[in-house]
Amino acid sequence: MSSDLALLGVSKSFGDAQVLHAVDVALAPGTIHALVGENGAGKSTALKILAGLEQPTEGRLTVGGEPVVFGSRQAAIRHGVGLVAQQLSLIPELTLAENLILVQPERIARRGRAARLLRSAAESAGLTIEPDAKVRELGLAQRQLGELAIALAQGARILLLDEPTSALGPFETAALFDRVRALAAGGYSVLLITHRLDEVREVADDVTVLSHGRVALASPVSTVSDDQLVRAMVGSIPDVPRRGHELTGDVRLELRGVSGSGAGARIHDIDVAVRGGEVVGVLGVAGNGQTALAEAAAGVLPVEAGTIAVDGVPVTGRPERAASAGLAYVPEVREEALLPDATLTRSAVLRTLGGGGRFVRRGLVDWKAARSFTSELLRRHDVRPPNPDLTARTLSGGNQQKLLVGRELDGAPAVAVLHGPTQGLDLHASAVIRGEIRAAAAAGAAVLLVSADIDEIRDVADRILILSKGRIVDALAADDFDSARVGRAMAGLIAQTEGGASR
């Protein structure tokens, strides 16, 4: 049977840089095809070509075996190609239903009709979404489900999913994969970009590995070993250093009685104290207040009650004061912390441009010094390509993430609030960042690590808090990790004890 959608001998260059070299990928009908490879390997570029967002420099596309030219995203949509992008394409100030109207103006003009269409498309695939919620108020996981529902409402039969699980924990990932499998069984074809080998094993029928823009391996999943996949993807994975220091530091980050709302969820009466040298991990099912908690801790969220202090300095609702007290912050949505259309130099020194910042001399920014600092930062954190004059938008998602985490952990922060710091990173880069988080703690930082990735929290944290419905319902030492207990707490089956869990 001919493939639903295929790239045949596709090459792509941006200026002088060739990022795809004669790539073949064929998506068989009713199957799930994983596209994997290290950060910057060319996965998103291949997907954008399949979605009509970029045009190949050479080679061609076929749908059902027939040659097609996708001159635009609309052309791909007309051929039934739906997209859930990595850098989400939804407009934050609009609702999901309004976003559907925006991409489908000729078919639906009224909000009520768009909301109904979206809800029924979502329900038919077993997804729960809120068509009338503003995108800005949704967490990353809900935004991604919303984008998937929009693709289905547009009549997509071929789904391109760019790292749909990067913000999801194990429960939501399992639920999403159930849906995706059901869609494939119903005749949809799915191309899935992921960095997680277990996901390739669990859900995909076929796998293609890209390396430096070339196909390094293409195989049915059942006939390839993990070792072959890892070698084709990233070569090898470094070990994350275990904690080797005592936790004797003073409290450097303190949240007391914090309540507030953000990203569509409320947090209630949160007490957390993190000592220098300590990594405290926060686990929870997406949408249970993680974003609000991270934003509150970083001084970004205007909380309704409670106080936040960094080294005893009150920073409640004052992000600039938090930054000058030495707080580093990696938000869940990386676009909020980088300048997509400015040079990497500007993104790299963004947080140090205030009065007294390290590149400010007599009220003027010393751009030469800022640029050479940026070159060194890019090199140290393996951001590719390491050119400070590029814009952040032209970096691959993983390389943007490396830049952001590198910028924040650089310069010995007092406190680091990190939300999904290894989101979108390949196995090698994730291990490096986990090592950097431990190194920051060993150098005395208090780290609050919010992550959907249980393995990451187990690997890196000293202490684990479980967040459910906006409350901390359980707390345990990482050495006492107990999957059944953590699973029960995450599922909301442990009620908060009188006076709260010990934190």
Ligand SMILES: Nc1ncnc2c1ncn2[C@@H]1O[C@H](COP(=O)(O)OP(=O)(O)OP(=O)(O)O)[C@@H](O)[C@H]1O
């Ligand atoms: N618009 C652009 N202009 C210049 N270079 C670009 C542009 N878009 C992508 N690139 C470059 O193409 C290469 C491949 O990027 P791409 O986003 O496809 O990688 P990826 O495999 O999806 O990576 P990641 O896992 O980090 O998301 C990178 O080196 C990137 O910098």
